[in-house]
Amino acid sequence: MSDVCIVGIGIHPFGRTDGLSGLEQGVFAVRQALGDAGIDWPAIQFAYGGSDAAGNPDTMVDRLGLTGIQFINVRNGCAAGGSSLASASMAIQSGQFDLGLAVGFDKHPRGAFNALPSEYNLPDWYGEAGYMITTQFFAAKITRYMHEHGISQTTLGRVAEKAFRNGSQAPHAWRREPVDLQTILDAPLVSDPYTKFMFCSPAEGGVALILASEKKARELGKPLIRLKAAAMRTRPPGSFEVFAPSIDVERGGSATNIASADAFRLAGIGPEDIAVAQLQDTEAGAEIMHLAENGFCRDGEQEAWLAEGRTEIGGALPVNTDGGCLACGEPIGASGLRQVYENVVQLRGDGAGRQVPGDPKTAYSHVYGAPGVSAVTILER
């Protein structure tokens, strides 16, 4: 089967853009991606679009042109981008289409996400009693992990410090100022053991990726960035998820474990073959746990990894080279596609101050979302 290639990328800077709707940020990203691919909108045959809180993506045809294309909206929480990519990839592999779009955008109100129990099949009392808080889950999950595997709060701080340092070199990042480790550790706690610098914030932004069959990509004369795997998976028994009034005594794996293993199987390579990785880091500990859940290290090894700088831009496995969610914030519909955007930048060698040295040939992206969904992509040049 021939590969699906990414031939155009576009991004509207993440953060806060007053006066510009989420959809308009998506349109901005699409136009940039079309320009990058060297094509016009009428050439696009199909689209998948994700937005959690900023309206129906298909309505953007009003701005881009009423060409009558197939445009399917995707709503899969934090995995929306990965789901769009997986679907777009299948659409091209099926032979039905050879040029399409995956787009995501969002615009969330300030402050923590405000989820309602009924949206998650939970009783009203769960929200009334104050449990409908994503940060509680993330904090409780890392507290247990730190206890079992000897991870220190300093290591969590190092993840955030790296994120802001990398973000300072990424034009699309929201937080562009480095923050030193001590400031991160001394900041007010939000949910123990996380201080305010260790959580990302809901944000705004848009990302667009144009995908093509290998034949079409060659016609366009673009460097062949191949989408070797795009896997979206849901949770196995015994996982520990957001908004869980109870969890099983018999502990199991995670959606990430499954998506990761499937992606490596599809790509025919292993974790040791990856040159750069973007791992969901909605909070500092997520990057720590996801290093292990995606198979890059064993539980507990992260303490040494971070101390030795192995996940820095110049390290053995650079992780979240644009500062990840911690520096970019999280517009849910766009966040997963941002990771893939960043990976294409890295594989093209266009990362400037954040470029991974050594001419990287493989790049990995991973998202995790409520309640137990995960999407992984692997790119190769």
Next chain:
Amino acid sequence: MRAIAEGLFTDETPPRLIGGRNRETGRIVFPCPEGADFEPHPLRREGTLWSYTVQRYRPKSPPYAGPEAFAPWAVAYVELAGETIVEARLTNVALDEIRIGMPLELTQIVLDPEAAEPVLTHAFQPTGGAA
């Protein structure tokens, strides 16, 4: 005083939480789901602390129905041996004295004492009650 919802506590003194036991697999969850797959299963009152965090900002209302005035509280996952790991507030323990593995027992707390109709919700405290 009434409970925050029907079907969470048994009528005993002291009450137990009512979980659900899957009729086919025996898997126990909390709360007891609606439908025919699960039967009510009163949970043991004593457990150990599996993990926790401290909620340090007031959750948004709705859905939160606690008092306007906010003081940080602890949220724990409490392992009830052989049954399930249940999410619950912690009470009667200093925030800096919470430890994974500490023995806990079920109690009830008033969600908002100032409410027109205050309600009881589940919480755990160190075994033996308040120091």
